[in-house]
Amino acid sequence: MTQGLGPGAGYFWAIQTTPLPIPMRPLFKVIFSVLALLVASGIGGYFYMRRQFMPPPNQLVVTELPATCSFAWLADTAAGRAMPHAAVLVPVQLPGCPRTCYLQFDTGAPYSVLYAKPLAALQARYPALPFVGAAQLDTARNFRFAIGQGQVQARWLKVLNTGATQLPADSTAPFVIGTLGADVLAGQALVLDYANRRFSLVAQVPANLARQATFVPLAFTNRRVLLNMGLQGEDKQLLFDTGSSAFALLTDQANWQAMAIPGAPAHTVGVNSWGKTLTAYTVPTAAALQLGGVTLPLRTVSYIENTDWKQNLLMRFSGMGGMLGNEPFRQHTVIMDVRGERFGVVRR
Incomplete structure (x- = not known):
């Protein structure tokens, strides 16, 4: 604190800055204000983090259970490491679409989403599909699909600008159009x-x-x-x-x-x-x-x-x-x- 003030300045500075006694009431107010600020910050931080965990309302309505199917494993190779079980793929049927599509089953996702690029590829191949324009939007509304005999209807789903841009030539190869999240498990x-x-x-x-x-x-x-x-x-x-x-x-x-x-x-x-x-x-x-x-x-x-x-x-x-x-x-x-x-x- 006294560096650069010259010889003897440290003693002078110490004398001049010796604090005078603070009356107890103002001191109590200062302490109370600091504690209140800390409590308010903690409560604010708690509710902020709670909001980060809070998913939007569930949009899925599941009927005609059981919904039973054979899932597929998605294989992947990254950095030379073979991963034959990189993702669980659940086959789904879309109204008016003769091709079986797949959703990656991800319980780490609290809500399901669709991928814009695969939707656009499907729409180009099958123009009569009911989700016209969904690939150009950030939300698809009244989206329906079947898992086995089970029926799932989403009031709306987020559409992310990702995914494959073309349908694979092999019609039996999995074509992933989105993520099936933990919302499908609610109440089931x-x-x-x-x-x-x-x-x-x-x-x-x-x-x-x-x-x-x-x-x-x-x-x-x-x-x-x-x-x-x-x-x-x-x-x-x-x-x-x-x-x-x-x-x-x-x-x-x-x-x-x-x-x-x-x-x-x-x-x-x-x-x-x-x-x-x-x-x-x-x-x-x-x-x-x-x-x-x-x-x-x-x-x-x-x-x-x-x-x-x-x-x-x-x-x-x-x-x-x-x-x-x-x-x-x-x-x-x-x-x-x-x-x-x-x-x-x-x-x-």
């Missing part, structure tokens, strides 16, 4: 048989299947599938994200380091997150999930670098221990019983 139950690639959305879990399953609590807060499971000897809340199929568990760097097998090399791969390329690091792990008496080895654990501040804050604010992908369950049948607030793994 989903039986996902990974081993036999069966997707079945039902009003309630069949009793005979429920008797074969081990269940843990499931919360569907803000249309996010949150599971309570044992991990590393602790009870953890994990988000089940079928959109992160290529990874067993995504967590933060500290947990990643703690769970890694010592000395094991990390595999680095670039991943696309809504048009932004992020870097994922994956290492072998001996850790396993615990669901009652069922043990599910993770085999690998990953963390992603270069996530933005908003994503980091959302993760911390949620209290989640990480995001589970499909990989630990790939040889099992899982039950997401949103109505019954439980998640089950069918014993083999």
